[in-house]
Amino acid sequence: MSPKRLLLVDDDADIREVIQLSIETTMGWEVVAVSNGSQALTAAAGGDFDVILLDVMMPGLDGPATFLRLQEIPKATDVPVLLLTAKTQRADLNRYEDLGVAGTLQKPFDPVTIGGQITEALGWG
């Protein structure tokens, strides 16, 4: 069985590196990391991803805007999207849920457990 593929979208290089090594080490998944919404759209159109982890606050196309654009891409429509939110954005959680995302994960996260948080949020065994 081939490992799951995760598309990581975050403008913060530190976060990208930590999440990538965490997921690859703890879950054995393949992680493709990009730094902005436009790159995310390109990656999603060309790849078969099992999940997309999308930062909310990014310059240009922010997380919610990127999510809406992803829904227009046939290969990405059925891919669950989890938003990465900072504590200060918790008031917006209802708005994110109304968008149709699969769930939200909070920053800062524990690199040891973030993989488990993803599987739990998605209801994966």
Place this chain on the structure above:
Amino acid sequence: MRTSESSDVSELRDDQIEKEVREAVQAVWLRRKDRVMSRVDVIAIAVDSLLDGSVTDSSMAAARVEAHNLAGALGSFGFRRGSEIAERIEGLISDREPAVESSELMRELVADLRDELS
């Protein structure tokens, strides 16, 4: 007993994986620490300019972005208190016109943040 042994092996593997992740994250921190401290510098410069009346909208906007990013990242490197301090700074910077008292508090928080990360 097989069940107990399987559980022990599983626990040992989990411990090994945790150790591997923590060591890898520590290595990332050591490599990126200077860049993180540069982010703190951006905040410090904006706060100083706020106190001496020379602040610009762009410097405060940049400081808010860095405070936000630090709040979201530091806890993942093991600096949970660092994240909390950065979050407080972000909240104070978000005021359109921070009071002088807030500016003094921001300066103290920046100093606390530097101590936390050093």
